[in-house]
Amino acid sequence: MSLTIYGIAASRAVRPLWAATELGLDFHHVPLPYQGGGTRTPGFLAINPNGHVPAVVDARPEGDVVLWESMACALYIARHHGRADGQSITPATPREDAEALRWSFWAVNEAEADALTVLMHRMVMPEPRRKPELANAAERRLAVPLRVIEQHLQAQQARGQAFLAAERFTVADLCAASVLNWARPSRTLMDAHPLTHGWILRCMERPAHRAVKATDTA
Incomplete structure (x- = not known):
């Protein structure tokens, strides 16, 4: 291999x-x-x-x-x-490649730290160790980048495209959704950004993602 x-x-x-x-x-x-x-x-x-x-x-x-x-x-x-064939997750055009780059860097710079804080203090950590005030502050900050991606998904929807870079799922979605999925324990954020929430769920429900996550319990 x-x-x-x-x-x-x-x-x-x-x-x-x-x-x-x-x-x-x-x-x-x-x-x-x-x-x-x-x-x-x-x-x-x-x-x-x-x-x-x-x-x-x-x-x-x-x-x-x-x-x-x-x-x-x-x-x-x-x-x-x-293969850049317009069917796989590989970007097939310069625009798709640009979307993959910008949303990946955007997710790391604008959302990852706060999304991880939400995940840890809303769900993962033992309840006595959680600090709701940290999660609350992270959610307030995340409202800004989530508004950005919500508007982008709205524009994509108007073009007849269901994902960040194209009609199909690409590595742009993979990278960004893998970060924003950490914010899903915040009902406030998900309810306020329904297109983003629906897009995250579509990404997480993909067979490849489920298969990878299953390796942790195999």
């Missing part, structure tokens, strides 16, 4: 795992957890000196390509292992 992906689905590694699964790639998955010291071994640090998952190693004829950062991994897999 030429492609190896390190990390578990219950981490940002879900992004490259999802991309590879959407494309039907034959890849090697090393389910390395982000806790327990596995990412701090000399062997893994030689791959990613930051000591984080995901990491991707693509064994190519010209030599191994090694990369980290989850969005970069997903975008790379779509671009170099997919």
Whole structure:
């Protein structure tokens, strides 16, 4: 197998795992957890000196390509292992490629930190450790970027396109939805942005995403 992906689905590694699964790639998955010291071994640090998952190693004829950062991994897999045929998640036009880049960077810069705060303090952390005031503040900040994507989805809908870059699901949706899904425990935000909520659900319900998430319980 030429492609190896390190990390578990219950981490940002879900992004490259999802991309590879959407494309039907034959890849090697090393389910390395982000806790327990596995990412701090000399062997893994030689791959990613930051000591984080995901990491991707693509064994190519010209030599191994090694990369980290989850969005970069997903975008790379779509671009170099997919076909720009207008059917797969791979961008097929410069506009689609631009949408994939801008929504991926946008999600990291504008939404990820606050979406993670909502997830942790509304659902994941044990209730005695949750701090509702942190979740409330994060939700107020998230209202701004969610308004941006809601307006974009509204414009896309007017064009007859159901997703961020096209009528079909692409890596742009994969990257952005993987972040905004963390904000779903906020009923206030989801109710205020119904197009965004519906789009997130469509993305999360894709068979490839469900298959990746199932690897955490296999």
